[in-house]
Amino acid sequence: MSTTANAQGAQAHARAMASTRVEAMPTLPASAAATRPAGVAADSMLWETTLPAGGYAGKELRRGARLQLQDLHGDACLSMLIFNAERPVERLNVADTIKVQWNAYLGPGKLLLSDMGRVLLSLMEDGAGTHDTFCGASTAGSNAQRYGDGDNWGTHPNARDRLTLAASKFGLGRKDIHPCINWFKGVRIAADGATVLEGGPFTPGRSVTLRAEMNVIVVLANCPHRLDARAGYTVTPVRISAWRGPPTPADDPLRNATPEGLRAFLNVEDYFCR
Amino acid sequence: MSTPIILDEIVPPRAPWSHLVRKGETLRIIDLEGNQSADFLMYAAADDTERYSAQDTIAAQRNVYLRAGSMLYSNEGNPMALVTQTDVAYHDTIGGACSCESNTLRYGFHTFGHHACVENFLQANLRAGRGKRDMVSNINWFMNVPVEADGTLGIVDGISAPGLHVDLLAQMDLIAVVSNCPQINNPCNGFNPTALRMVITGRS
Numbered sequence: 175m176s177t178t179a180n181a182q183g184a185q186a187h188a189r190a191m192a193s194t195r196v197e198a199m200p201t202l203p204a205s206a207a208a209t210r211p212a213g214v215a216a217d218s219m220l221w222e223t224t225l226p227a228g229g230y231a232g233k234e235l236r237r238g239a240r241l242q243l244q245d246l247h248g249d250a251c252l253s254m255l256i257f258n259a260e261r262p263v264e265r266l267n268v269a270d271t272i273k274v275q276w277n278a279y280l281g282p283g284k285l286l287l288s289d290m291g292r293v294l295l296s297l298m299e300d301g302a303g304t305h306d307t308f309c310g311a312s313t314a315g316s317n318a319q320r321y322g323d324g325d326n327w328g329t330h331p332n333a334r335d336r337l338t339l340a341a342s343k344f345g346l347g348r349k350d351i352h353p354c355i356n357w358f359k360g361v362r363i364a365a366d367g368a369t370v371l372e373g374g375p376f377t378p379g380r381s382v383t384l385r386a387e388m389n390v391i392v393v394l395a396n397c398p399h400r401l402d403a404r405a406g407y408t409v410t411p412v413r414i415s416a417w418r419g420p421p422t423p424a425d426d427p428l429r430n431a432t433p434e435g436l437r438a439f440l441n442v443e444d445y446f447c448r
Numbered sequence: 449m450s451t452p453i454i455l456d457e458i459v460p461p462r463a464p465w466s467h468l469v470r471k472g473e474t475l476r477i478i479d480l481e482g483n484q485s486a487d488f489l490m491y492a493a494a495d496d497t498e499r500y501s502a503q504d505t506i507a508a509q510r511n512v513y514l515r516a517g518s519m520l521y522s523n524e525g526n527p528m529a530l531v532t533q534t535d536v537a538y539h540d541t542i543g544g545a546c547s548c549e550s551n552t553l554r555y556g557f558h559t560f561g562h563h564a565c566v567e568n569f570l571q572a573n574l575r576a577g578r579g580k581r582d583m584v585s586n587i588n589w590f591m592n593v594p595v596e597a598d599g600t601l602g603i604v605d606g607i608s609a610p611g612l613h614v615d616l617l618a619q620m621d622l623i624a625v626v627s628n629c630p631q632i633n634n635p636c637n638g639f640n641p642t643a644l645r646m647v648i649t650g651r652s
Binding site for chain 1: 501502503504510511512542550554556582595597599600601602603
């Protein structure tokens with residue numbers, strides 16, 4: 175007789191698998207994370223998970239929280255959407271982000287701006303330097319063209335559908351999917367306007383550290399870059415860590431770095447006057 | 449063969465405009481007085497959760513500038529309109545639309561009350577049941593946003609001129625929404641917002 179022929183047997187079977195450990199999985203509680211970022215106390219940890227190839231995740235973070243994204247093996251491509259957690263109709267605006275800062279390339283000190291003139295996240299540290307504000311998420315069609323299929327139920331899920339699933343778990347829908355940022359794969363613009371992919375693979379372990387400047391929902395998907403011409407569905411796991419931190423003080427160098435950025439922080443501080 | 453004129457309208461300076469363009473029809477946008485940014489969005493008429501996607505368009509053509517021959521894609525990866533002809537060297541789709549809020553960052557809090565393209569888009573879309581969630585990165589016809597080698601970019605003096613135009617051949621039934629940009633704090637309208645002319649013609 176099968177060991178799962180009755181509920182007792184099925185229960186034992188189910189419970190026996192819970193101790194399984196794989197590389198790409200969440201750590202609960204986050205304080206149990208085996209490798210915490212340097213200087214972060216266990217009880218400050220808010221989130222620890224590793225996303226596999228094609229994986230996705232979403233998390234609400236409070237103002238002041240730190241979020242670290244680590245490209246463990248040097249070939250990740252992490253697409254990100256950002257919402258104001260209190261009022262998700264306010265969200266990342268990639269066009270305003272590059273226009274207001276007079277530069278299209280993300281790097282240390284850059285601010286990720288909402289469509290309401292406020293800072294959602296700031297980029298405190300950037301050990302990668304290759305990111306993309308132009309090309310957006312892969313789609314079912316673009317993955318089907320390159321890999322033969324691009325569906326959530328197949329082996330080559332696309333970033334847009336992964337972001338949509340992640341956002342849906344916060345009650346958000348297709349209209350909430352906005353232009354995204356891609357971390358770890360870079361796109362540079364040539365003199366004639368051509369997009370040039372910096373596709374790696376890169377040194378393992380590069381990371382970026384962000385600070386939540388508002389209460390945010392971040393939504394992430396780890397899928398090959400839209401311009402990645404390799405025949406295989408090549409993308410490697412990303413570790414995501416978040417921990418508690420204080421909201422940005424008035425004398426913060428990043429807050430005061432540019433007149434445009436300072437006004438974006440003033441808009442945030444005005445929003446929290448309540 | 450003649451091409452029937454379905455619509456020929458002037459969009460006053462600073463005003464919104466919206467109209468259905470059926471598959472096979474051509475929308476011509478004419479920059480009547482030169483260097484007038486025509487901020488542009490479009491939605492699939494059958495299902496307006498499908499809309500223009502700047503990122504899908506850039507990724508598909510591997511270039512940030514829109515020129516004759518550029519296919520404009522939706523967020524679902526479907527062709528929405530083809531730029532069949534334009535006598536301006538290139539157009540912008542990375543600079544986004546001006547808003548009261550972004551104006552405060554770019555120019556100072558004194559500009560919060562200035563009319564802006566997002567206000568126009570919202571007004572035009574709200575009448576059709578769309579709202580702020582339907583705002584995505586748009587096209588700026590006749591606006592010049594060069595990107596330098598180090599990523600530096602800015603809205604700089606235009607490269608359009610009086611009477612120049614762009615022609616869009618609809619690949620599906622679509623709702624075109626335009627904000628005739630009211631911005632006076634940068635050179636996108638030559639510091640003087642002027643009228644646009646919209647002409648929709650049928651299949652030739």
